[in-house]
Amino acid sequence: MRLLIIGDLYGQIGTASAIARSRGAKVAHVADIEAAMKALRDGQGADLVMIEVREDIEKLVTLLMRERFNLPVIACGLQNDKDSAVKAIRSGAKEYIPLPPNEELIAAVLEAITEETQSLVFSSAAMAKVIAMADQIAPSDASVMITGESGTGKEVIARYIHRKSKRASGTMISVNCAAIPENLLESELFGYEKGAFTGAASRRIGKFEEADGGTILLDEISEMDLRLQSKLLRVLQEREVDRIGGSKPIKVNIRVLATSNRNMQEVVKKGTFREDLYFRLNVIPLNIPSLRERKEDILPLAEHFIEKYSKANGVPVRKLSDASITKLTQYAWQGNVRELENTMHRSVLLANGSIIEPDAIALQGMPEQAVAASGGGSVSRQISNNTGGLVGRTVESVEQELILDTLSHCLGNRTHAANILGISIRTLRNKLKQYGEHGVAIPPPPTGAE
Ligand SMILES: Nc1ncnc2c1ncn2[C@@H]1O[C@H](COP(=O)(O)OP(=O)(O)OP(=O)(O)O)[C@@H](O)[C@H]1O
Ligand SMILES: [Mg+2]
Structure with missing residues (x-):
């Protein structure tokens, strides 16, 4: 769990950080929203943001959304400040934590956020088989292609594999290839240098680089367009990425997991997905059975x-x-x-x-x-x-x-x-x-x- 704190939490930052660290979180601190956005663009990942309630939370939430940083925001304010709490939640904060920080409360929030990404409940033999396979392949660095109908738990399994892998202490970055417009997906994945194109006002580190030392989950990979597929193939072969507008390739140490709710063989046959890329990703296929089948x-x-x-x-x-x-x-x-x-x-x-x-x-x-x-x-x-x-x-x-x-x-x-x-x-x-x-x-x- 990586926690990014914005502002000094009314002088309580030391205590709040200490509590979070004692619960296993990695804590980083920035002075304001601009610095937070810069840190995120520079590839300093976070799983959770804590921000003082007197900062412009709506602005933060809007910027995060616009730049597709998918992070829950927790507002922190003084105990008696009810109006700010209501305003913070309305502005898009997920929770409000009163200060001075209460150990139990911070621990509970961290736990809830971790749990949300960690629970894996099952008792069927069909699912036990999938998990046994996941356990077996997790420690290797091989790519895994996870397929299954929508809502079966493909992302849940991907996170499980990461947790059980040698990369568990690294980060897991997830990119939804279907949710991001085609023209933005490339810059999202590969990043860009300042001035690489109109609107590239500052350098932005791509998701591949952000996942360095960890795992990247390419969600709904069948929706990636053919041109990007060839760039991805190069990443898998060479283990390096080219930032848009960059002058030299950058080495990345990543493991790739991909998911799809489509029949990949059919997509390959139709010609909308490269066969060579499919073979590279499909080193280990994992199919999650539908709930009707378990x-x-x-x-x-x-x-x-x-x-x-x-x-x-x-x-x-x-x-x-x-x-x-x-x-x-x-x-x-x-x-x-x-x-x-x-x-x-x-x-x-x-x-x-x-x-x-x-x-x-x-x-x-x-x-x-x-x-x-x-x-x-x-x-x-x-x-x-x-x-x-x-x-x-x-x-x-x-x-x-x-x-x-x-x-x-x-x-x-x-x-x-x-x-x-x-x-x-x-x-x-x-x-x-x-x-x-x-x-x-x-x-x-x-x-x-x-
Ligand atoms: N075995 C499980 N135990 C607990 N929660 C689960 C399990 N499987 C799925 N879920 C929950 O169900 C929801 C859907 O799971 P998930 O997002 O992993 O599905 P998916 O296969 O990736 O769906 P989609 O194809 O729509 O992306 C999530 O909220 C997830 O937490
Ligand atoms: Mg999914």
């Missing part, structure tokens, strides 16, 4: 997520009723572990009483038998079918349907529906009011809520 994992995972989100939301950890267990195990989970996680998160918020009953478990898709009867059907097929069905409809009518479906999915809980929809609760209320005025039936709020 039903024994459903319950332990569900319980794990219930505990996680109950703690995070300060509600008691409830048990699942027998009917709920049946409902969970009979469902098809086309979105795999991610869908299960989201479902359990919702259940924790929706449940009343001391046990989670089936009505608090809102499922979106079909039960397994229905999926089987309809001839399987992948998520992507469902989506494309849907899209076909949408043509000819107005944005307004589709929006109304989406909003009402989401709201009933959340059993009428406005706050939660707005969260899922990515709109403010006020916008949601206004829309519902409009629909109501046109005589549309609106799912009522859950009793006792709102």
Whole structure:
């Protein structure tokens, strides 16, 4: 865990650093946001940022997002300063820690952040086989190609391999090749020198260099364009990178892990992925089975997520009723572990009483038998079918349907529906009011809520 502290935390930086170090974190300190951004661009990685609440947190969060540094920000302020705490969270801070630093609290935050990237729950034989294979290959420096449907836990396995490798004390850098626009991915990976192109106002170290001594995870590698693929091939062969606008290659000592939820052989056959690169990456193939193929994992995972989100939301950890267990195990989970996680998160918020009953478990898709009867059907097929069905409809009518479906999915809980929809609760209320005025039936709020 690498912690970057911005500002002197109202004179408490010494104590806060000491606590973090005693819990195994590597701590770096910079004076202000500009210095923090410079450190990050220079390749000084961080897993977590702590910043004084009187700094411009919104600016920091915006800059981090704009430059795609995916880091949680924790605000620190004086104990009695409630307004700043609220403002910090609104500006995008993930947590607020009151000062002077409390040992337990800082430790808990560090633990939560570490745990978020570390838990690996399973009890199925299928998954045990995957983990045994991962254990066996982790210590080598060979590239690993991790495949599996979306949400099966490919990134979780990649992190596990890194933790079990000889590089565990180095960093693990993850780059999502699908999420970054094509023209930016090159500079993201290779970095650039000042003035290399319009807009390159300062030097930026690329992810390959940042991962030096550690592991780089190239997520959704099938989405990388062909030109970059040849540059990547060179990195794998020569173990060196050329910064854009740089004058000489730079040696890097990295291990490469890649993931894809596509069938790589098909992508190669289609000609959108280089075969030589595929062979280089696929030294060790690891396929993560879908959740349907390892039903024994459903319950332990569900319980794990219930505990996680109950703690995070300060509600008691409830048990699942027998009917709920049946409902969970009979469902098809086309979105795999991610869908299960989201479902359990919702259940924790929706449940009343001391046990989670089936009505608090809102499922979106079909039960397994229905999926089987309809001839399987992948998520992507469902989506494309849907899209076909949408043509000819107005944005307004589709929006109304989406909003009402989401709201009933959340059993009428406005706050939660707005969260899922990515709109403010006020916008949601206004829309519902409009629909109501046109005589549309609106799912009522859950009793006792709102
Ligand atoms: N075995 C597991 N134990 C605990 N949590 C898990 C496990 N597998 C997956 N998760 C959780 O499920 C979510 C999805 O996992 P992950 O991001 O690794 O999937 P993925 O296969 O990379 O998905 P995508 O293809 O969409 O990128 C994450 O929040 C992750 O923490
Ligand atoms: Mg992933």
